[in-house]
Amino acid sequence: xxxxxNFTLDGRPLPFQDGQTVMEAARAAGVYIPHxxxxxxxxxxxxxxxxxxxxxGRVQAACTTPAxxxxxVQSETGELREIRRGILQMLxxxxxxxxxxxxxxxxxxxxxxAYYVGMLTPHYTQFYPRRPVDASHPEAVxxxxxxxxxxxxxRASRDVDGKNIFAVQGRGIEAHxxxxxxxxKLGATEFRITDKAAQVCPTGSILTKHQGYNTPIxxxxxxxxxxxxxxxxxxLPESRGGRRHE
Amino acid sequence: xxxxxxxxxxxxxxxxxxHGFLPTRLLQILREVQDRLTWLSPEAMDAVAVEIGLxxxxxxxxxxxxxxxxxxxxxxxxxxFSDNITDRMxxxxxxxxxxxxxxxxxxxxTRADGRVSVGTTSCTGMCDQGPAALVNGYAxxxxxxxxxxxxxxxxxxxxxxxxWPREFFEVTSNIRRADLLLGRHFADGAALRAVLKxxxxxxxxxxxxxxxRGQGGAGFKSAAKWLSCRNAPGVVKYVVCNAxxxxxxxxxxxxxxxxxxxxxxxxxxxxxxxxxxxxxxVYLRGEYRYLLExxxxxxxxxxEVGLLGxxxxxxxxxxxxxxxxxxxxxxxxxxxxxxxxxLEGKHGVPRIRPPFPTTHGYLNQPTVVNNVETFATTAxxxxxxxxxxxxRGTAESKGTKLLSLSGDCERPGIxxxxxxxxxxxxxxxxxxxxxxxIQMAGPAGHMISARQFDRRICFEDLATGGSFMVFDQxxxxxxxxxNFTHFFVHESCGFCTPCRVGASLMxxxxxxxxxxxxxxxxxxxxxxxxxxxxVACHCGLxxxxxxxxxxxxxQFPESWVRRLRxxxxxxxxxxxxxxxxxxxxxxxxxxxxxxxEDELLLGVMP
Numbered sequence: 001x002x003x004x005x006n007f008t009l010d011g012r013p014l015p016f017q018d019g020q021t022v023m024e025a026a027r028a029a030g031v032y033i034p035h036x037x038x039x040x041x042x043x044x045x046x047x048x049x050x051x052x053x054x055x056x057g058r059v060q061a062a063c064t065t066p067a068x069x070x071x072x073v074q075s076e077t078g079e080l081r082e083i084r085r086g087i088l089q090m091l092x093x094x095x096x097x098x099x100x101x102x103x104x105x106x107x108x109x110x111x112x113x114a115y116y117v118g119m120l121t122p123h124y125t126q127f128y129p130r131r132p133v134d135a136s137h138p139e140a141v142x143x144x145x146x147x148x149x150x151x152x153x154x155r156a157s158r159d160v161d162g163k164n165i166f167a168v169q170g171r172g173i174e175a176h177x178x179x180x181x182x183x184x185k186l187g188a189t190e191f192r193i194t195d196k197a198a199q200v201c202p203t204g205s206i207l208t209k210h211q212g213y214n215t216p217i218x219x220x221x222x223x224x225x226x227x228x229x230x231x232x233x234x235x236l237p238e239s240r241g242g243r244r245h246e
Numbered sequence: 247x248x249x250x251x252x253x254x255x256x257x258x259x260x261x262x263x264x265h266g267f268l269p270t271r272l273l274q275i276l277r278e279v280q281d282r283l284t285w286l287s288p289e290a291m292d293a294v295a296v297e298i299g300l301x302x303x304x305x306x307x308x309x310x311x312x313x314x315x316x317x318x319x320x321x322x323x324x325x326x327f328s329d330n331i332t333d334r335m336x337x338x339x340x341x342x343x344x345x346x347x348x349x350x351x352x353x354x355x356t357r358a359d360g361r362v363s364v365g366t367t368s369c370t371g372m373c374d375q376g377p378a379a380l381v382n383g384y385a386x387x388x389x390x391x392x393x394x395x396x397x398x399x400x401x402x403x404x405x406x407x408x409x410w411p412r413e414f415f416e417v418t419s420n421i422r423r424a425d426l427l428l429g430r431h432f433a434d435g436a437a438l439r440a441v442l443k444x445x446x447x448x449x450x451x452x453x454x455x456x457x458x459r460g461q462g463g464a465g466f467k468s469a470a471k472w473l474s475c476r477n478a479p480g481v482v483k484y485v486v487c488n489a490x491x492x493x494x495x496x497x498x499x500x501x502x503x504x505x506x507x508x509x510x511x512x513x514x515x516x517x518x519x520x521x522x523x524x525x526x527x528v529y530l531r532g533e534y535r536y537l538l539e540x541x542x543x544x545x546x547x548x549x550e551v552g553l554l555g556x557x558x559x560x561x562x563x564x565x566x567x568x569x570x571x572x573x574x575x576x577x578x579x580x581x582x583x584x585x586x587x588x589l590e591g592k593h594g595v596p597r598i599r600p601p602f603p604t605t606h607g608y609l610n611q612p613t614v615v616n617n618v619e620t621f622a623t624t625a626x627x628x629x630x631x632x633x634x635x636x637x638r639g640t641a642e643s644k645g646t647k648l649l650s651l652s653g654d655c656e657r658p659g660i661x662x663x664x665x666x667x668x669x670x671x672x673x674x675x676x677x678x679x680x681x682x683x684i685q686m687a688g689p690a691g692h693m694i695s696a697r698q699f700d701r702r703i704c705f706e707d708l709a710t711g712g713s714f715m716v717f718d719q720x721x722x723x724x725x726x727x728x729n730f731t732h733f734f735v736h737e738s739c740g741f742c743t744p745c746r747v748g749a750s751l752m753x754x755x756x757x758x759x760x761x762x763x764x765x766x767x768x769x770x771x772x773x774x775x776x777x778x779x780x781v782a783c784h785c786g787l788x789x790x791x792x793x794x795x796x797x798x799x800x801q802f803p804e805s806w807v808r809r810l811r812x813x814x815x816x817x818x819x820x821x822x823x824x825x826x827x828x829x830x831x832x833x834x835x836x837x838x839x840x841x842x843e844d845e846l847l848l849g850v851m852p
Contacts, residue, residue, distance in 0.1 A: 046598050047742050049782050059781035064598045086778045090747035124751050149740075167303040168740075169310045171576075171593075173750050175740030180303045182288070 007071035009053075016067035023051055023062040026075075032228035033075050034084060034113045036091075036202050037150035038063040039234055042159070048150055049087050050113060052080060059083070084117040092122040094173075095129065096145035097203075103212050104204030106220030110148060112227035134179065136187030139209055140198060146205040147177045152234075153206060157197035165189045165197060177205075200234045255293050257282050262297035269298055270609075272308055272591035276315055277532075277574055281383075284324070285316040304592075311593035311739075313367060313575030314383065314532050321356045321363035323401045327389075328378040330369035330494040331685075331729045332652045332715055338377035341389055342366065348398040362401050368577060368733055369494035370533040373652030373715070374420050374659045382407060383535045386414055415536065419501045420659030423675065425646045426638060427623055428506070428662050430630075435553050437512045437628035438519070442561055446476070446520040453624065455632025457644030462488060462580075462617030463687055463711030465643075468624065471614055474604040476521040478612035483523035485514050485566075486608060486615040488585055490531045492577035493688035494733060495713030498648035499618035501660050503530070503537050506622055507544045511568060513621030515554065516628055517614055518566040526568040527608070529585050532575050541570055577737035578787050582615040584739070595741045596785035619648055619712070639665035643704035647712065651676045653685075654718035665704040672714065673699065680718040683802065688713035689730035690790035693723075693797035723805040724760045727794050731756045734791040745788025748779045752792060759809050769799060769806055 006013040007022070009031055016025035021044060026033050037048040046064040053062045054074040062075070074080065091097075091110065099105045131144040149168060154177075157165040165186075169178050181188040191197070193208055217223070222230055261278045265271035275294060280286055286309045295302040309315045316324075327333065327342045346353055346364050356363035372378035375387040381397070384407060393414065400410055421428055441449045453469035460466045475483060487510060491499040502510055514526045530537065545568055548554040558564040571589055573579055579588045583597035586608050607613020616624075623645065627635050636644040643665035649672065652658045656677025663672065673681050683695050686703075687710035694701065694708070701707050717726060731753040740746045755772050758764045776792030783789045799806060822841050829839050 044598065046784060049743050049784065052782055061784075066600065083778050083782055086775070087743050087782060090743050090751070093751075094743075094747045125754060127750070148743075149746075164301055164303070167307065169303075169307060170740065171311050172735060172738040172740040173746055175746065178303075180301070 005069045007067055007069060007073060009073045010076055014073075020067045021063055022053060022055070022065045022067050022071070022073055025067045026062065031075075033062045034116050034227070035063060036109060036113060036148060037152065039152055039200060039232065041234075042152065042155050045151060045155070048091070048148065050084055050117075052083055052087075054080060081117055085119045086123075088114045088117055088119045089121075089123045091148045092119075093124045093126045095127075095147060096131070097122075102146070102204045103207055104146075106217055106223045107215075107233065108204055108222075109202035109227065109233045110146075112222040112230075115222070116227050131176070134184075134186050135209075136185040137189075137191060137209075138187070139193040140186065140191065141207050141209055142179070142186055143205055143207065144177060146203045148203055148205075149175055149177065150202060152200040152202065153177075153197040156200045157191075157195065160196040163190050163195065163197070165191050165195075202233060254283070254287075254289060258290060258293040259297055262294060267298055268591070269300055270589070270591040272298065272300070272305065273312070273574060273588060274571060274591075276305070276309055277572060280315060284322060285319050287319075288317075291317075307593050308591070311576065312532075312573075313736075315574050319356060319360065321351075321361055322404070323362040324380075324382050325362065325364045325397075325401075326367040326370075326380045327365070328368075328370035328372060328376060328380070329366040329729070330373060330376075330733075331726045332373040332495060333369070333376045333378060334725065334729060335653060335721070336377045338389070341377055341391065341394060344391060345394045345398060348394065349401060361404070367533075367575065368492065368736060371491055371497040371500050371531070372417065373495055373497055373650065375418060376652075380533065383532065384415060385417055385533065385536045387417055417500070417504065417536065419505050421501065421505075421662075422651070422657055422659040423661040423663065425662040425664060426630075426635060427619070427626060427646055427648065428660075430626075432509055432512075432626065432629070434508050434512065434548070434551070435559065437516050437625040438553060438559055438564075440628045441516055441519050442559060442564070449516070449520055449628060450476075452627055452632035456627045456635040457632075457639070458620065458623055458627065458635060459643065459705060460617060461619035461623065461647065461711070463493075463691075463709060465705045465709055468616065468620055471604055471616070472517060472520055474602075475523075475612045475614045478605045480605075480612045482525070482609075482611050483521055484608040484611060484613040485517045485521070485523045485526040486582075486586065486589065486603075486613055487514050487526065487528045487618055487621055488580065488582065488615055489534070489618050490529050490573050490580045490585055491534075491618070492531055492580045492737075493690060493711055493713050494730075495652055495685065495688050495715040496650045496711055497652075498650045498660050498712045500534055500537075502618050502622055502648075503534065503541065507541055508548070509622040509625050510618055511544065511548060511554070513616075513623070513625040514568060515558065515566050516624055517616070517621065519564060521612070521614055523614075524565045524567070526566060527589055528568060528570045529579070529589055530570055530572055531579075532573045535572060538570065538572065545570075576739075577733075578739045578785070581785050581787060584785070585615065586613065593739075595739050596787075617711070640702070640704045640706060642706050647703065647710070649703070649710070649714045650712045651714050651716070653716035654678060654681065654721065655716045663703065666702045668700055668702055669694065669708070670699040672703070673716070676716070678716045678718070680720075681716050682719045682721065683717045683723060685713070685715040685717070685726060685730075685794065687711055688715075689733055689794050690786070691793065693727075693794055693801055695801040698801075723798055723802045724756070724809065727798050728753075728756050728760050730794040731791075734787070737787065738791070739787070742782075742784035742788060744779050744782040745784065745791065748775055748783075748788070749791055751775055752779070752795060756795060759806060762809055763811065764809060765811050769810075772796075773799065 035051040037045040044063040046061045051062040134142040154166040157163045291305045295305045351357040354365045377389045379386040458468045556565045579585045579594040581596045584594035588594040603613045639645045649661045734749045738745045738749045776796045779792045
């Protein structure tokens with residue numbers, strides 16, 4: 001490991017260790033770069049494109065760009081904020097995200113990142129896909145309407161839980177999350193609410209049953225401080241269903 | 247087709263066994279299973295999963311990813327019309343409806359009796375001899391109503407494809423202009439004798455001298471790629487020939503594989519010698535399935551005469567062999583890392599780069615991926631020398647380039663030019679008298695208008711993989727643009743947000759304007775969306791997908807503007823004329839004192 005190597009992030013020198021990505025180095029230094037498919041416990045995925053930064057003038061994903069000495073990285077610029085906002089808006093119109101009617105509201109990473117990048121409307125034309133809800137499991141409900149294809153549950157179930165319960169199937173705009181059983185129902189799997197896969201969803205797609213609205217709206221995870229201060233849903237203790245109190 | 251469970255298991259078992267139970271062969275296995283059963287039923291996919299020892303979702307992931315693999319029943323005769331803009335120019339939509347009426351089947355549907363299904367597919371690479379289609383994966387060319395009538399009769403009478411007239415499947419090469427690559431005779435084995443005589447280092451020197459750059463269009467220096475792979479640590483290295491020629495409008499690799507396969511294989515073998523690889527793959531796009539048997543025969547002949555296999559040309563330790571993998575309808579697999587994923591039997595999502603294939607390619611081993619034309623050219627350079635190739639072309643683009651000409655011209659086909667040739671010269675040679683615009687390098691490339699016909703085809707100016715589609719004055723440019731946006735929606739792999747969602751948003755915006763429902767605001771929306779896609783997407787597919795829209799907004803603003811509703815902006819008077827008094831008072835007659843009407847209407851700041 002080389003000591004004392006730096007790159008700059010928005011003009012400020014940032015130390016890094018060999019093998020770290022720009023995202024990892026920023027996290028280690030306490031600098032927030034918005035993200036959704038990235039989770040420090042998993043290998044970078046690079047699919048959501050929310051963590052785009054400008055590296056030596058070229059737009060790249062912070063989560064997949066290796067840190068290197070002398071890089072000039074920009075993150076909080078008007079241009080990048082606009083691109084990130086556009087990407088968030090795409091995620092919102094692709095699915096059916098109705099925040100006021102969602103139990104995750106206030107403790108939802110997707111919603112919190114959307115606020116962080118200044119998104120106030122979905123802007124683009126809504127796709128309104130038809131996606132049935134799966135409530136077949138006794139402990140959890142899956143609302144596919146809210147899935148953003150980050151594949152965190154896929155990765156967690158396969159790599160941590162060793163159950164391989166989730167998968168993405170289909171190509172292009174037809175890509176969708178599925179449950180790996182012949183019936184496609186979560187109730188037919190070995191899924192448990194204690195699984196890692198139950199705790200990594202950055203949206204309200206995988207929700208715990210029988211405990212709605214334990215924390216009132218207004219007192220939830222991201223209600224009083226922005227995600228840049230609070231951090232990711234999955235990294236916080238007792239964050240499921242917005243149970244964390246300030 | 248209903249297959250008894252035991253018979254199904256036996257069919258699958260035989261095929262999987264023939265492929266050595268290898269997961270890397272999954273795509274090839276699924277192709278063959280489907281060839282036997284017409285579609286991949288859940289039972290068939292499960293049987294494949296069990297036989298190979300993969301989880302069922304992995305098999306399904308592959309089956310659902312590729313356009314030519316079906317997870318729902320299809321007809322015994324599966325007919326797919328090529329739907330590139332060049333096919334449309336030749337009237338493919340009328341023919342498609344004609345055949346559907348004749349057969350009593352809806353577009354994209356399978357007939358109730360399971361006899362036939364008819365649909366569309368992305369460009370099949372027959373743009374110089376369209377309208378084209380595929381029947382059970384085999385290329386059909388020069389379709390017209392009489393031929394479709396004959397095809398419909400044979401479908402109804404259940405005549406096996408082998409008994410259909412040969413001319414239905416005839417694919418001609420149409421080489422109109424030959425230069426360094428296509429011109430001079432090449433003696434099989436000459437390049438390999440040269441590398442044995444000179445040694446790999448000297449051969450790399452010749453490659454450097456030649457200045458050869460990737461002929462797929464990206465233009466990376468070939469010598470640097472080979473050297474990087476040669477120097478990469480790793481005992482097992484691979485040579486991969488990218489014959490996944492999916493860019494709509496290009497078909498020069500098809501001609502090379504059909505008429506110059508020896509040259510391509512020789513270039514691959516040469517590469518193997520230089521980088522120290524013993525294994526080569528040709529990734530042949532599924533649309534070129536018809537070439538497979540002939541290519542296998544060529545490989546066998548080369549093995550028999552000692553140009554492939556062990557101890558090539560009697561040289562101890564010079565071992566190299568080539569395997570052909572077929573694609574199954576996925577444009578994204580033309581991207582080299584997606585192609586490698588597909589070669590490994592997986593769905594073709596581009597990898598995160600770095601690392602690059604030269605150090606971490608096939609099975610994470612050092613791999614050279616080059617285009618068909620690049621390999622063919624290296625074989626010639628090995629014999630004729632680097633200086634010979636570098637004698638043509640421009641400072642940064644040495645040698646020659648194959649162009650695939652199609653669209654509104656009298657002589658479509660293959661033209662080989664020295665780099666630096668002007669667009670105008672190409673148009674003259676192919677008999678395009680009335681061109682209004684060119685889609686250069688395919689939908690992922692650039693659209694240029696007549697104002698730019700003096701530009702040069704080379705990396706310094708207009709880089710291209712070879713696609714060159716001509717639109718004459720009778721065409722509506724927006725027909726082409728709309729066709730291209732549909733293409734990208736269909737071909738997006740769905741991995742990253744801006745491509746997966748953005749491509750659909752772009753298609754909808756273009757459709758809105760094309761059908762007369764758009765306003766100036768929508769044009770600005772296209773620009774903003776296009777700019778996000780260009781920088782934000784994970785791979786080149788998404789980054790280039792908005793190009794046709796953005797280029798045509800620049801080059802053909804009138805094509806867009808005349809479709810707009812006037813609700814957002816209605817010019818009530820001539821603003822330029824109204825400013826004349828102000829110009830006279832201030833004495834200004836410089837360009838800045840005049841408004842460009844197109845820019846005014848489109849809201850572009852000068």
